[in-house]
Amino acid sequence: MAPRTLFDKIWDSHVVETLPDRTAILYIDRHLVHEVTSPQAFEGLRLSGRRLRHPDATIAVVDHNVPTSDRTQPIEEAESRNQIETLERNVKEFGVPYFPLLSARQGIVHVVGPEQGISLPGMTIVCGDSHTSTHGAMGALAFGIGTSEVEHVMATQTILQKPAKNMKVVVEGQVGPGVTAKDIMLAIIGHIGTAGGTGHVIEFAGSAIRELDMAGRMTLCNMSIEAGARAGLVAPDETTFEYVRGRPFAPKGEAFDEAVAYWKTLAADEGAHYDRVVEMRAEDITPVLTWGTSPETVIPVTGTVPDPAAEADAGRRAQMQRMLDYMGLKAGQKIAGTPVDVVFIGSCTNSRIEDLRSAAAIAAGRKVAAGVRAMIVPGSGIVKAQAEEEGLDKVFLEAGFEWREAGCSMCLGMNPDRLTPGQRCASTSNRNFEGRQGPGGRTHLLSPAMAAAAAVTGCLTDVRELI
Amino acid sequence: MDKFTVLSAVAAPLPEENIDTDKIIPARFLKTTKRTGLGVHAFDSMRYRADGSENPDFVLNQEPYRKAEILITYDNLGCGSSREHAPWALLDFGIRCVIAPSFADIFHNNCFKNGILPIVLPHDVCEQLMEDARMGGNARLTIDLPRQVVVRPDGTEVPFNVDPLRKKLLLEGLDDIGQTLQHEKEITIFEERRAQAQPWIPRIVLD
Numbered sequence: 156m157a158p159r160t161l162f163d164k165i166w167d168s169h170v171v172e173t174l175p176d177r178t179a180i181l182y183i184d185r186h187l188v189h190e191v192t193s194p195q196a197f198e199g200l201r202l203s204g205r206r207l208r209h210p211d212a213t214i215a216v217v218d219h220n221v222p223t224s225d226r227t228q229p230i231e232e233a234e235s236r237n238q239i240e241t242l243e244r245n246v247k248e249f250g251v252p253y254f255p256l257l258s259a260r261q262g263i264v265h266v267v268g269p270e271q272g273i274s275l276p277g278m279t280i281v282c283g284d285s286h287t288s289t290h291g292a293m294g295a296l297a298f299g300i301g302t303s304e305v306e307h308v309m310a311t312q313t314i315l316q317k318p319a320k321n322m323k324v325v326v327e328g329q330v331g332p333g334v335t336a337k338d339i340m341l342a343i344i345g346h347i348g349t350a351g352g353t354g355h356v357i358e359f360a361g362s363a364i365r366e367l368d369m370a371g372r373m374t375l376c377n378m379s380i381e382a383g384a385r386a387g388l389v390a391p392d393e394t395t396f397e398y399v400r401g402r403p404f405a406p407k408g409e410a411f412d413e414a415v416a417y418w419k420t421l422a423a424d425e426g427a428h429y430d431r432v433v434e435m436r437a438e439d440i441t442p443v444l445t446w447g448t449s450p451e452t453v454i455p456v457t458g459t460v461p462d463p464a465a466e467a468d469a470g471r472r473a474q475m476q477r478m479l480d481y482m483g484l485k486a487g488q489k490i491a492g493t494p495v496d497v498v499f500i501g502s503c504t505n506s507r508i509e510d511l512r513s514a515a516a517i518a519a520g521r522k523v524a525a526g527v528r529a530m531i532v533p534g535s536g537i538v539k540a541q542a543e544e545e546g547l548d549k550v551f552l553e554a555g556f557e558w559r560e561a562g563c564s565m566c567l568g569m570n571p572d573r574l575t576p577g578q579r580c581a582s583t584s585n586r587n588f589e590g591r592q593g594p595g596g597r598t599h600l601l602s603p604a605m606a607a608a609a610a611v612t613g614c615l616t617d618v619r620e621l622i
Numbered sequence: 623m624d625k626f627t628v629l630s631a632v633a634a635p636l637p638e639e640n641i642d643t644d645k646i647i648p649a650r651f652l653k654t655t656k657r658t659g660l661g662v663h664a665f666d667s668m669r670y671r672a673d674g675s676e677n678p679d680f681v682l683n684q685e686p687y688r689k690a691e692i693l694i695t696y697d698n699l700g701c702g703s704s705r706e707h708a709p710w711a712l713l714d715f716g717i718r719c720v721i722a723p724s725f726a727d728i729f730h731n732n733c734f735k736n737g738i739l740p741i742v743l744p745h746d747v748c749e750q751l752m753e754d755a756r757m758g759g760n761a762r763l764t765i766d767l768p769r770q771v772v773v774r775p776d777g778t779e780v781p782f783n784v785d786p787l788r789k790k791l792l793l794e795g796l797d798d799i800g801q802t803l804q805h806e807k808e809i810t811i812f813e814e815r816r817a818q819a820q821p822w823i824p825r826i827v828l829d
């Protein structure tokens with residue numbers, strides 16, 4: 156057999172059948188369900204008299220809409236309440252395992268899956284949310300699907316899909332101080348652009364990637380979608396196996412050893428073909444952030460806002476100008492020193508315990524600047540409890556941060572955590588589109604450490620000055 | 623799902639790149655639990671001003687484009703979030719066909735699944751079609767799916783590619799699930815084989 160990539164191997168082992176036009180009926184091992192993209196799928200099943208083929212390969216959580224403040228109170232927003240209640244009715248009717256709002260295991264679906272050992276190496280994992288790519292960090296093929304596909308997976312445990320192309324992004328070397336997985340990923344997106352991975356599955360490789368812990372790898376794979384890719388992947392290795400060991404839904408004892416033996420066969424074969432390879436040096440990556448309303452507008456924190464006049468293409472020039480106007484920035488201005496109103500540390504990109512530790516290291520012994528609202532939203536109830544055990548909540552509270560309950564929160568502003576028009580936010584989330592965090596809100600994407608630095612200085616700041 | 627065969631309709635030019643799904647339908651309208659009713663919120667931030675009134679400069683607020691069933695844009699249409707509310711909003715507005723030089727993968731997929739035909743044509747062809755569309759109400763484009771051509775107002779034809787399976791489903795107005803379930807036996811065989819080869823794959827059962 157020809158040498159195969161990690162993606163090829165996972166793909167091949169899940170093809171039930173290939174239809175004449177190369178579309179595969181691809182078997183799905185794990186289906187993650189949340190309240191926003193599932194109601195219409197359950198509605199469809201009900202209308203056609205279908206059931207879930209495998210409720211025991213499915214897990215439901217509430218995350219997008221949930222309030223991140225006091226949860227003993229009823230949910231105020233009628234529509235949010237309606238979606239949550241609809242999910243609760245549906246999981247009961249269709250027998251789907253579910254972590255309810257008040258469960259300690261509740262959290263953002265992409266934090267919960269790996270944390271519970273539900274997402275495992277070599278699996279195919281889908282969810283009606285584009286950041287499903289996060290689970291690729293486990294060495295699983297994981298991608299976001301739309302609601303019709305959610306219904307399709309529920310009814311058939313498969314999905315119809317054509318194979319993607321293979322792309323490899325190699326980052327060799329060692330990153331400098333203050334540079335995190337988020338900076339690596341933003342640098343990659345800045346380099347290849349938001350359409351750089353279109354049609355491809357990106358495998359991240361190289362010594363700088365292998366050095367990352369699982370949280371870092373999840374940050375990387377999470378934002379593969381911002382690079383246009385269908386999914387992101389990191390080959391499973393000892394770091395992965397150690398992470399999985401002992402998780403609630405992971406295989407135990409002998410079954411675990413058997414699983415590891417299989418997982419070890421997944422890494423790409425020597426000489427496997429990639430349609431595209433991009434190489435970067437870790438030493439060239441500095442702490443970065445975005446200045447515009449597209450995730451590819453990445454500049455070093457030491458840099459200046461680019462000038463549209465220097466752009467040859469008229470369409471791009473106009474777009475850049477619009478971004479500048481929307482963001483309230485001027486061409487050529489230094490990005491560091493720009494005052495922020497809000498700091499958001501959370502989202503499926505950066506809300507794991509490692510992220511909170513890195514933010515806390517900067518926040519410790521400092522105070523949130525006057526006039527800045529800074530919030531920490533842990534990715535799950537488990538992350539929150541772990542952080543509290545380590546005393547991180549105290550560090551944050553003493554510094555003047557809000558310490559909140561788990562959920563998507565200000566990542567997309569569906570719950571009450573939203574920016575108001577014109578507010579500038581240093582955010583650890585993954586999207587900076589116009590209005591993403593609230594109508595008129597201005598988002599700068601950056602790492603948890605950089606976000607904490609912005610909170611305590613009141614402006615976008617090079618975190619290295621605070622280390 | 624409605625069948626898609628030949629569509630002769632007004633086309634609206636929206637000469638922008640990277641129109642993301644947040645623009646097509648902002649997240650704050652995703653709280654519905656139904657598929658219909660999103661049309662009034664399609665392109666909300668471009669279509670309405672801060673006070674809620676219509677923005678007269680936006681193409682879909684102008685005649686004859688209020689009745690557009692075809693939308694033409696530049697590269698990377700539908701990037702961003704995978705929300706299927708984006709095609710639902712377009713469909714509810716009345717759009718049955720979108721034409722662009724390139725699409726984001728998931729959005730492209732989601733269009734087909736909801737009976738919207740996404741057509742990829744080179745940038746300069748999209749520009750030409752936008753020019754056609756700017757000629758106003760009589761300048762209809764015809765999308766002939768069986769023959770895979772776009773017929774311009776002057777009668778010239780622009781051929782396009784479409785995946786044969788997708789085409790069949792659109793022409794017949796068939797949903798994917800019914801299709802796949804014709805292969806249920808193979809799915810069962812696959813599951814049995816896997817249960818033997820990888821018995822360690824855990825089931826998710828809550829206590």
Ligand code: SF4
Pocket residue numbers: 218219263264265284286502503504562563566567584585
């Ligand atoms: S945290 Fe943000 S990106 Fe992640 S699942 Fe929630 S809304 Fe989507």
